[in-house]
Amino acid sequence: MSTADLARIPEVSPMATLQDYAKARRESWIGHSMRGFEVLTHDQGWEIMSSKEFDIGGGFGVVLDAVGLTSGRYREEWNKQIVCTEGELRTRMRQPYMRLLKPQQVAKLQGSVREMIHGILDEIKDPTDVDFMAEIAWRLPTQLYCDLISAPREMAPWIGRVTEAINPPLLMMDRDRLGESEAAYWEGLDFIEKHIDEKRKHLGDDFTSELIRCELEGLISHDEVKTVAMSLLIASMDNTLHQLGLTFGTLLEDRSRWEQTLARPTAAPQAAEETYRLCPRFGVIARHASVDIPVNGFTIPAGNWVWISTRSGGRDETKFEDPDTFKLGRPASRALMFGSNHYSCLGATLARLEITETIKIIGERFPNIHLKGDWAKREGPLVTEVEHLRVSLV
DSSP states (O other): OOGGGGGGSSOTTTTTHHHHHHHHHOSSSSSETTTTEEEESSSHHHHHHOOOOOOOOOOOOOOOOHOEEEHHHHHHHHHHGGOOOOOOOOHHHHHHHHSSSSSHHHHHTHHHHHHHHHHHHHSSSSTTEEHHHIIIIIHHHHHHHHHHHHGGGGGGHHHHHHHHHSHHHHHHOGGGEEEEEEEEHHHHHHHHHHHHHHHHTOOOHHHHHHHHHHHHHSSSSHHHHHHHHHHHHSSSSSSHHHHHHHHHHHHHSSSHHHHHHHOOOGHHHHHHHHHHHHHBBOOOOEOSSOOOOOOOOEEEEOOEEEEEEEHTTOOOOTTSSSSOOTTTTOOOEEEEEEEHHHHHHHOOOHHHHHHHHHHHHHHHHHHHHHEEEEOOOEOOBBBEEEEEEEEEEO
16 A cells, blocks of 8 residues: 555544444554544554654654643743653653663562552442542552652652643643643642752662762753653653553453453453553554655655554454453453553553552452442543542452
8 A cells, every 4th residue: 555545544533433443444454534644453553663763753742732732831841851852862861760660670669569559458448339540549659659759658649639630631632721730740840859859868769869860870961850750750640540440440341351350360460451452541652754654555654643543453353353352361462552662651560560469459359349330431532531430349
């Protein structure tokens, strides 16, 4: 398929339903929308994400532009963030993450994560009626963030409020909440700057101390220390907590899925991966073509955006047998929503640990967990949020 065949590929809305995606996949592995090209199949999506020919074209900046955040001090701050950078600067800013969040280091956090989950469950007042998002999903990543930077866990509710106000309005492209997002950003940055100044007096074994050591070694600049610290505040919580909700909503909406998981306690990681496939937090991963790039018989013209649909790729009939069915023991595949190569999600290993351990521990302590009524999620053109998820643990 050449670029001249553009008229032959299907039109796909950024808000396509699963049925829309299935219909489009029958016509082509690639579609077209108002925002660029839409990749519909798993393997072509992975190929593009893994290719060094594609860049991110300013990355998250395309979202900031779309939501109307095009100039001013707040946009200038975002332009410094790793999600908006390319090249040597991006590589340099990834170094602290790669030191502290590599698999070997994350594995050392397993005991702490399990202790947190048990503590959170112990504090639930009425196990017959639990707001899963407020009482479980929100609490785990915010407490873990406090541990990562050596801040008191008592700060977790404040951390949760700030991070909830910064990122979601942008990811859901909610222009009416831009003021709330900006105010929370400055509030978070003020805390980060004070925290870094205090940490300089007594370095420890935590993320902030590692950032300062990277500065002392000349790997990042003084200003980049607070920029990278701010990126951890922004990105380490709301994505994980919503995926926690999406994972448990997916497991519990069909009791057979939870029963499969209980029957094979060691398969908790597989169960989690199946939920990422069926109901991912990130619905798309964006890449940009700075030059003409051929992919699978089609040429992506220079200057175009490519949106890899994780919602469609996860249901790709050519990749997954009976793709709409939750099934443990599938051949290993790679979750598209965490990206690949030098643009991969640096917190993926940590997020997987949090979600997998929550599945394990709730399965051990509360095997009879079940939904109380329907659960509700809201899909945007970029991400999916859990609006309501109420459960009984007993």
